[in-house]
Amino acid sequence: MATVSPSRTYTLTLPRDPRAPGIARVTLRTVLAAHDLARLTPTAELVAAELLANAHLHTGGPYALRLRAVDAGRVRIGVWDSDPTVPKGFDEPGVVPPDMAESGRGLHLVQACADTWGAYAPSGGRGGKLLWAECQ
Secondary structure, three states, X not given: OOOXXXXXXXXXXXXXXXXXXXXHHHHHHHHHHHOOOHHHHHHHHHHHHHHHHHHHHHOOOOEEEXXXXXXXXEEEEEEEEOOOOOXXXXXXXXXXXXXXXXXXXXXXXXXXXXXXXXXEOOOOOOOOEEEEEEEO
């Protein structure tokens, strides 16, 4: 008899609430520990925190944390929000904000810490966007 392996994808929909990013980070730690990936926690939590902060600060509605096992020992962290605009610099590798800029370093930090990263925004501007990064 063929068996179907359980999905290793988790989605946590978050309300526009200042406590939501913290709840998402606790969820991330719990999921990683449950799948024996606790060694990824420091990097994965930093990446998730930056992506969640970006969604919380720059969009007006709910957003979602998505965690997916890519392969053994690797997790993809995604944050979806309703704004279809990919943040400047996230879609261009190596773009660094000016020294005196008051913001813009978070997504650069994601690029520096993640093994790979990217963005998906459906054409036509509908459906928001998903920023993602993988940690191994």
